[in-house]
Amino acid sequence: MPRNLKAIVFLAEVIVLFLCVAQAQKPAADAADHDWWKHAVFYEIYPRSFADSNNDGIGDLKGIDSHLNYLKDLGVDAIWITPCYPSPQVDFGYDVSDYEDIDPMYGTLKDFEHLAHDAGKDDIRIIMDFVLNHTSPQNKWFIDSASSRTSAQRDWYIWRDGKGSGLPPNNWTSGFGGSAWQFDPKTGQYYYHFFAVGQPDLNWRNPAVEQAMFDVTRFWYQRGVSGFRLDAVDLLFEDPDLHDNPVLPGKNEFGDPNMENKYNDKLPEVHTELKKLRKVADENNAVLIGETYTSNRDELKEYYGDHNDEIQMPMDFMFCQVDKLSPADFRTQIANAESTGGWPVYVIGNHDMTRSYNRYGDGQHNDQIAKLMAGMYLTLRGTPVMYYGEELGMENNDPVRKEDVKDPIGIAGWPAEKGRDGERTPMQWNDSPNAGFSRATPWLPVPASYKTHNVASELNNPDSVLQFYRRLLALRHHEPALLDGDYVALNEDNANVLSYLRRYKNETVLVVLNMSNNKQQIGFDLSVQGFPSAKATPLLTTLAAPPTGQLNQTALDPFAVYIARISQ
Ligand code: GLC
Numbered sequence: 227m228p229r230n231l232k233a234i235v236f237l238a239e240v241i242v243l244f245l246c247v248a249q250a251q252k253p254a255a256d257a258a259d260h261d262w263w264k265h266a267v268f269y270e271i272y273p274r275s276f277a278d279s280n281n282d283g284i285g286d287l288k289g290i291d292s293h294l295n296y297l298k299d300l301g302v303d304a305i306w307i308t309p310c311y312p313s314p315q316v317d318f319g320y321d322v323s324d325y326e327d328i329d330p331m332y333g334t335l336k337d338f339e340h341l342a343h344d345a346g347k348d349d350i351r352i353i354m355d356f357v358l359n360h361t362s363p364q365n366k367w368f369i370d371s372a373s374s375r376t377s378a379q380r381d382w383y384i385w386r387d388g389k390g391s392g393l394p395p396n397n398w399t400s401g402f403g404g405s406a407w408q409f410d411p412k413t414g415q416y417y418y419h420f421f422a423v424g425q426p427d428l429n430w431r432n433p434a435v436e437q438a439m440f441d442v443t444r445f446w447y448q449r450g451v452s453g454f455r456l457d458a459v460d461l462l463f464e465d466p467d468l469h470d471n472p473v474l475p476g477k478n479e480f481g482d483p484n485m486e487n488k489y490n491d492k493l494p495e496v497h498t499e500l501k502k503l504r505k506v507a508d509e510n511n512a513v514l515i516g517e518t519y520t521s522n523r524d525e526l527k528e529y530y531g532d533h534n535d536e537i538q539m540p541m542d543f544m545f546c547q548v549d550k551l552s553p554a555d556f557r558t559q560i561a562n563a564e565s566t567g568g569w570p571v572y573v574i575g576n577h578d579m580t581r582s583y584n585r586y587g588d589g590q591h592n593d594q595i596a597k598l599m600a601g602m603y604l605t606l607r608g609t610p611v612m613y614y615g616e617e618l619g620m621e622n623n624d625p626v627r628k629e630d631v632k633d634p635i636g637i638a639g640w641p642a643e644k645g646r647d648g649e650r651t652p653m654q655w656n657d658s659p660n661a662g663f664s665r666a667t668p669w670l671p672v673p674a675s676y677k678t679h680n681v682a683s684e685l686n687n688p689d690s691v692l693q694f695y696r697r698l699l700a701l702r703h704h705e706p707a708l709l710d711g712d713y714v715a716l717n718e719d720n721a722n723v724l725s726y727l728r729r730y731k732n733e734t735v736l737v738v739l740n741m742s743n744n745k746q747q748i749g750f751d752l753s754v755q756g757f758p759s760a761k762a763t764p765l766l767t768t769l770a771a772p773p774t775g776q777l778n779q780t781a782l783d784p785f786a787v788y789i790a791r792i793s794q
Contacts, residue, residue, distance in 0.1 A: 263453070263513040263538060264569055265709050266303035267604075267699055268353065268611040272577050273310045273332055274318060275652045276614060278664035285652070285663070287333040291341045293655075296681065298348045300617060300692075301699025305345070306353040306455050306515065308577060310338075314362050316424035317402075317634055318650075319355075320457060321362035325442040335449075342450040351452035353515065358439055359458045360425040367438070368426055375413050382435050383426050384418035384464065385410075397470045398490055403480030403638035406490075420461050420490065422634050430462045430499060440506050453513035456503075456537070460519060462496050465489035479643040497528060500536040515539040515571070515611070523562040530568035539571045539609060546573060549585055551595070551741035553724035557715060560606060560726075564713055570608030574599055575616055581649045582613075583621045588743065593619050594785040597694045597768055598739055601787035604698050605737045607713040607728065614653055617695040618684060623673035624648035632670065656682035694768070701766050701789070707733040716750060723748050723782065727755060727792070734792040736762060740782040750777045752792065762790035 277289025287310065297305065309319030310332040319329070328338050342352055361368055370379040386395040386407075394407035394416055400423075407416040408423045418427045428435050443454060474484040500514075507514050516537040520526040521544070529540035542563050548555040563570035575582040587595050596619045603610050614620075625631045625647055628640045636645015647670050654676040655662035661676040677683075684690035702708045711728035722742035728735045734757070740746050752760040764772040766789045773780045773788075782788065 260511060262351070263304070263609060265703075266351070266609060267301055267702070268304045268306055268515075268609060269297060269300075269302040270306045270308065270576055270611060270613045272308050272614060272650050274669060275650050275663070277653060277655070278666070278668070281665040282331070283664050283666040283668050284331050286331065287328065287337040287341050291337070291344050294344055294348050294350060297350060300696055301703060302350060302612070304351040304353055304452065306611070307355065309355045309357055309457075311357075314364055314424065316362065316422050318632075320357050321360070321422070321425045322357050323362040323364040324366075325439075326445050339449060346450065352450065353453045353455055353513070354446050354451050355457055356443065356454040357457045358428070359461045360419065360421060360427045363424055363426055367428075372410060372413065372417070375415070379434075381432050382429055384429050385413070385415045386418070386468065387414075388416055396468045397473070397485070398468075398487075399478075399480075399482045399485055402634055403482060418464065420458070427461070427464070430495075431466070436499070436502070440503070443503070443506055443512075444510070447510035447512060451512070453507065453515065455515040455517065455541075456500075457517055459500070459516050459537075460492045460496060461490065462499055463493040465493070479639045492525075497531070497536060500529070501531060504531070504535055504537070513538050515541060517541060519543050523565060526562065527566040527568065530566060534568065538569065539611075540568070541573055541611065542571045542608075543573065545603070546575070546579060551586055551598070553720060553722065553739075553741050556602065556724055556741075557718060560713065561715070563606075563608065570606065571611060572603040572606055572608050573611045573613075574603050575613040575649070576611075577613070577650055578646055579649065581620060581622045582616060583619050587621075591743065591785050592621075593691050594768065596691045598741065598785045598787055600691075600695055600698055601737065601739050601789065602724065604695075604702055605708055605728065605735075605789065607711065613649075617692050618654055618681065619675075619679045619691040620651070620654060621673055621675055621679070622648035623651045623671060654680040656680050697766055698789075705733065705735055705765070706730045707735040711735065714755065716752075717748065720748065722746050725750070727752075729755075735765065736777075736788075736790045736792050738780070738782065738786075738788040738790075740784060740786040743784045745784065746782045748777075748780050748782060750780075757792060757794055760792050760794065762792055764788065764790045 271290060273285050276285040277293050278285050279288035279292060310328055311322045312324040312327050312329045313319045313321050328335050345352055367379050367382050370377050371383045388394055394405045398406040400406040401420055402422045406418055406420055408419060409416050419425050420427055469489045471488050472486045474486060476484045478484055514537045516529055518529045518540040526540060529537050544562060545559050548559055582599055583592055583596055586599055624644050631637050631645050633645030633647050635643055651670045652661055652663035652668045652672050657677050657680055660668050661672045661680055684692035707728040707730040711730035714727040714729060716725040723740050723746050725738040761775050762777050768787045769783060
């Protein structure tokens with residue numbers, strides 16, 4: 227064989243060998259990768275408000291792309307992007323007119339592919355928001371469905387005759403105010419919409435709807451998406467006989483009678499459907515995050531599925547229901563989340579609720595309290611889902627005049643309900659006008675606090691909320707006890723200080739959080755945990771002079787965070 231040819235054959239053999247080894251390693255890597263979301267930190271991005279690359283006042287995908295390095299440095303592993311599909315924006319994207327494209331205001335499918343590619347290079351995964359309960363009336367499915375009573379897709383939505391002249395089919399009210407039924411004069415029937423009139427509910431009892439929606443998930447899985455956040459998943463099914471809901475005393479913020487949504491919320495069929503969705507997700511090594519408004523532990527447990535065959539990450543809003551700094555209440559909710567057998571998920575804010583900075587802040591120590599909250603939800607056993615700007619101490623900027631309100635809930639419910647604009651304001655990048663979000667007037671105004679609470683200023687301040695988050699997330703990613711350790715509640719009768727251990731093999735980390743505005747003295751007897759003379763080595767703390775060694779009488783400043791390694 228000529229020398230050149232020999233060399234080529236040798237090189238080819240080396241390449242084949244390399245490919246075989248790489249191939250042989252792949253399944254193992256995938257298996258290890260399977261539960262990637264358990265160690266990940268998720269970060270919710272409201273794309274209208276994150277970064278505006280084309281200066282039209284509305285954020286976009288290129289804006290997100292240009293800030294991936296910020297997210298990487300912060301310690302984010304996955305971004306959940308709220309809906310960016312084509313939409314008339316009646317509910318800011320939660321009214322989808324085409325599930326398989328990107329709204330031009332956010333960019334193009336190519337921009338999405340770019341973003342996915344760039345995020346992949348930074349090891350950041352992308353989670354899409356899947357609005358599966360309802361579409362926009364401008365969706366081609368609804369256009370066909372509304373075209374005649376005999377149209378091919380008539381049964382893709384929930385159409386019914388009224389009860390009589392001007393009377394809807396039953397007493398169900400919309401979560402956005404008024405009746406949940408909209409009369410369509412063209413076909414003489416009503417369609418059902420749990421949310422706005424511009425959000426008709428899909429009929430999930432129709433197998434064609436199910437198939438079409440499963441195919442939507444496949445479309446995005448093929449484009450590199452690592453999972454979905456399932457929007458309003460409790461509401462997928464309705465009683466086919468349309469029984470009236472029981473009416474409760476009083477009226478809600480829209481002036482409608484209070485009601486128990488017995489026949490249109492949390493029907494058992496939801497769980498059957500989730501199992502099927504999960505199968506498709508499993509085929510794609512994807513994670514499902516549920517918008518599951520559970521009010522108790524048993525409900526939460528159900529969403530994981532008896533055989534862990536439903537949602538891997540039901541979002542634990544029970545935690546958000548604790549609206550004060552109450553160690554006892556947090557202990558209870560942590561114990562609830564711990565007891566389901568599923569992997570806990572912790573959230574302290576999102577685009578539908580007042581920012582945690584305002585909910586927990588006392589007006590004087592808000593930055594310190596923001597660190598305290600981080601010290602809790604980022605050190606618990608489970609996966610945290612952050613909300614953009616939480617790491618800066620971003621605060622709500624609620625509208626003060628009805629004419630400024632953009633959110634349909636605020637428009638319908640003003641003034642009792644001011645809507646959700648306040649928690650959706652532009653990300654605060656620096657102290658230039660509009661917080662560096664856009665050179666145009668942003669779709670919502672930034673709060674005055676952007677001058678101090680912004681990425682650029684906080685990066686320059688070692689004591690900022692942002693620097694605390696960065697240090698905490700770095701610690702979380704590297705401490706086996708914080709990643710995988712058991713949660714062990716300590717000093718459970720203490721009304722002011724929440725403390726616990728995280729234990730994994732030989733690693734033990736102590737977390738101590740003073741939830742009060744007073745100095746506290748606290749001691750720890752860890753002999754039951756196998757540390758008769760425990761010694762602490764601080765890992766991260768807000769205390770100027772953190773205690774080391776034995777923790778018999780430890781002094782904690784108001785709202786202090788103290789995280790330490792424990793050894794014998
Ligand atoms: C979910 C979303 C919310 C939206 C609603 C209707 O609750 O989080 O923003 O308005 O669903 O899609």
